Amino acid sequence: GAVVSQHPSRVICKSGTSVKIECRSLDFQATTMFWYRQFPKQSLMLMATSNEGSKATYEQGVEKDKFLINHASLTLSTLTVTSAHPEDSSFYICSALARDQETQYFGPGTRLLVL
Amino acid sequence: KQEVTQIPAALSVPEGENLVLNCSFTDSAIYNLQWFRQDPGKGLTSLLLIQSSQREQTSGRLNASLDKSSGRSTLYIAASQPGDSATYLCAGGGSQGNLIFGKGTKLSVKP
Numbered sequence: 001g002a003v004v005s006q007h008p009s010r011v012i013c014k015s016g017t018s019v020k021i022e023c024r025s026l027d028f029q030a031t032t033m034f035w036y037r038q039f040p041k042q043s044l045m046l047m048a049t050s051n052e053g054s055k056a057t058y059e060q061g062v063e064k065d066k067f068l069i070n071h072a073s074l075t076l077s078t079l080t081v082t083s084a085h086p087e088d089s090s091f092y093i094c095s096a097l098a099r100d101q102e103t104q105y106f107g108p109g110t111r112l113l114v115l
Numbered sequence: 116k117q118e119v120t121q122i123p124a125a126l127s128v129p130e131g132e133n134l135v136l137n138c139s140f141t142d143s144a145i146y147n148l149q150w151f152r153q154d155p156g157k158g159l160t161s162l163l164l165i166q167s168s169q170r171e172q173t174s175g176r177l178n179a180s181l182d183k184s185s186g187r188s189t190l191y192i193a194a195s196q197p198g199d200s201a202t203y204l205c206a207g208g209g210s211q212g213n214l215i216f217g218k219g220t221k222l223s224v225k226p
Contacts, residue, residue, distance in 0.1 A: 036159070044149065044161060044206075044214060093214070095159075106216060 002028045004096045006107035013084055014115055021079045021110045023094035028105075029074035030096035035067075038091045050077050084114045117142040119207050121217035128195055129225055136190040136220045138205035147208040148181050148188045152201045153219065159204065163190070195224045 003026040013019050023033055032051050038044045048069050050056040056069035068080040077096075081088055093109040118141045128134050138148070147166050151159040163172045163179040165188070171180045178191040188205055202221045206214040 034159070038214075044151070044159065046159060106214070109214070 002026075002096075002098070002105040004030075004094065004105045004107040006092075006094055006110050008110060009108065010111045010113075012113045012115065015085050016083055019081045019084055019112060021081075021092055021094075021112075023077045023079070023096065023107050025075045025096040025098075025105070028096075028098045030077075031074065031099040032097040033071055033077040034095045034097070035069060035077075035079050036093045036095070038093065044093065047079075081112065084112070086114045088112065089114045117145070117207050117209070117215045119205060119215050119217040121203075121205060121220050123220055124218065125221040125223070127223040127225065130195060130197060132195050132224075133191070133193050134195055134222070136192070136203050136205075136222070138188040138190070138217055140186050140188070140207045140215075142207070143183045143186055145183060145207045145209075148179075149206045149208060149214070150177075150179050150188075150190050151204040151206065153204055154201050162203075192222075195222075197224050197226050200224050 005024045007022045011019055034049055035047045036044045037047050046059050047062045048056045048058045050069050050071040052071050052074050058064045066082055071077040091109050091111055095106045120139045122137045145167055149164045150162040152162055153159050163174055165172050165181040176193040181188045200223050202219040204216050204219045206216040208214055
């Protein structure tokens with residue numbers, strides 16, 4: 001089946017720094033990628049939808065200037081958490097969708113801890 | 116290793132019918148169990164989250180149950196509507212936030 005990877009799997013950073021998370025579709029072209037966030041004891045929440053070559057669409061309440069999303073190619077999307085703060089500590093997961101397909105494939109997730 | 120299975124893979128029902136979607140998991144040391152709705156080409160929508168200490172959660176016409184001892188969860192949809200047509204995913208959650216998803220049940224509610 002299709003594989004989606006995320007890097008890094010875990011990251012610890014100091015408050016105020018920026019962190020970049022990569023999401024790659026390894027064996028298919030992903031025209032759409034989704035970024036989710038999950039806080040402890042809460043459900044996975046969609047942050048933004050990213051289409052290759054266009055600006056990401058952010059869900060209500062998600063700051064686009066803080067969570068920069070780039071989907072520059074059909075196999076790579078990046079999420080940059082700018083000026084990270086402890087409240088940004090969370091589990092970030094991406095998923096990828098091929099053109100004309102309905103099935104999303106999920107990455108394994110990235111655990112971010114901001115100190 | 117946690118494995119999540121959903122049955123049936125697809126389901127077609129007439130409008131107004133009550134229905135049950137099934138989810139089973141192999142590792143009872145589950146942290147939580149979540150149900151999602153997936154519409155074609157769109158991101159997941161979280162429906163219900165059941166903590167491991169809970170037995171059920173309700174939201175509107177939806178009711179989800181969790182039986183850790185038997186490794187099962189069900190999603191009950193009452194009075195189904197055409198707008199309920201979507202793929203429904205369940206996911207077993209670990210304490211680190213990792214999610215193991217089932218492959219989903221594709222539901223079609225016909226007018």
